[in-house]
Amino acid sequence: MDDIADFEEFIEHTKRSRDQIGLRRYLRDNDNPFEKYTVEEFYSRYRFKQETVKNVLVPLVAPYLAKPTRRGMPFAPEVMVLGTLRYYATGTCQNLGAGGDVVNICQQSMSRIVIVVSSLLASQLKNVIKFPPPAELPNVKKDFYDIASFPGLIGCLGCMHVRIKNPGGGMAEVFRNSDGWLSINVQAVTGPKLQFYDLVVRWPGSCHSSFIYNYSSLKQRLQANQLQGILLGDSGYELSPVVTTPYASPNSPAQERYNRSHSETRRTMDRAFAIWKKRFPCLQIGLSVKLETIVAVICACATLQNLAICTQRP
Structure with missing residues (x-):
């Protein structure tokens, strides 16, 4: 929280x-x-x-x-x-x-x-994982800017695959991701302190990150200006007024500086995912429980991660 x-x-x-x-x-x-x-x-x-x-x-x-x-x-x-x-x-x-x-x-x-x-x-996820209130978003933007001078950010947007056992049935293959193993594709927005601001845990591994975002309430909230700021996404997302992505082929010093700042800032999301999996190895080893329990376990681990960050603050 x-x-x-x-x-x-x-x-x-x-x-x-x-x-x-x-x-x-x-x-x-x-x-x-x-x-x-x-x-x-x-x-x-x-x-x-x-x-x-x-x-x-x-x-x-x-x-x-x-x-x-x-x-x-x-x-x-x-x-x-x-x-x-x-x-x-x-x-x-x-x-x-x-x-x-x-x-x-x-x-x-x-x-x-x-x-x-x-x-x-x-x-308890909605009580613990949420964006800061509007009055605190300027502080979030400042914390992100202090990382690599990227302005206006309120979060990093991305996905992480959590390995699962074969759920069986005719729809099992829909969980196979592009790397060939079965997973749940978890969408998250992370903050500058490596906390979670938003989480979507309901799509199988075959779903692309951009597909998950396009069908999320997060996109609707951003487009409706309920969240005032922009998200940092990778090249898998479409560039928009509320999601900024890197240049595929930078052709000027300014674009190269932009990409460097983008990459350095986005490392906070990579660190957040790495710390999350290290704290809760079940997310990396793989979940061999029923599908409905898998969703609960992932959400519980995300809730606990935010609680851990809160309780460790001075």
């Missing part, structure tokens, strides 16, 4: 909701990953620090996970969140409890937990 005050208010609201339902903790001390691992070990396993998981991520979903009683020994929200984070960090639901990463949870239960927690995190 780009507005820190709004972010803190949002988290405080979820904390109050959590307190109202009387959340109980069921973790035994010797099985408690929050106590068992050092900060470095915990971050390596779950991609977040202990305090971020306890104070931000768990309160975000706990009101929807906690049971009013201990009947049937339901998993504590902390366990469910940690198990899901471990899945994002490994790309598999198998043997998550065998090494003591969370608790001894069978694969079937872990798969259900990943679906539930991912869906809850994905439902």
Whole structure:
């Protein structure tokens, strides 16, 4: 979330909701990953620090996970969140409890937990991934300009393919991208601090980036001047008043300077995607879950990425 005050208010609201339902903790001390691992070990396993998981991520979903009683020994929200984070960090639901990463949870239960927690995190996407309010866009433009002197930018536009397993059926081949493997083509707009401003996760790998943009609400908002500024796109997009692209064959020093500035500024998007995949290797290894769960996992990982950037700010 780009507005820190709004972010803190949002988290405080979820904390109050959590307190109202009387959340109980069921973790035994010797099985408690929050106590068992050092900060470095915990971050390596779950991609977040202990305090971020306890104070931000768990309160975000706990009101929807906690049971009013201990009947049937339901998993504590902390366990469910940690198990899901471990899945994002490994790309598999198998043997998550065998090494003591969370608790001894069978694969079937872990798969259900990943679906539930991912869906809850994905439902927060619109609260966390959004363009800054109009009053803050001048600051965004300045931050982009400071990178390589490119004026008027409010975001970098591009796509990233996320590998998936074969979904089967007659439409499976529509997910095969130009490189020959099956994927979801994810459109994103990234900011100067490598955060996500917009995300589209619904098109198969065979869809071109320009096609996804042309059918997105993002294009409509830009053309309606609801977003005041321009996006930086690569050569796969059509040049327009709201999307600027590089010169295919620059023939003057000015055009060469333009292309250099364009390329250097656009590297922020490449870095954003690289950091996103490094934090959540499941996006790079490949998602072997059902198609509807794949969408939830991708949206959840994007939501978590923005939360990570927010909580790391001074």
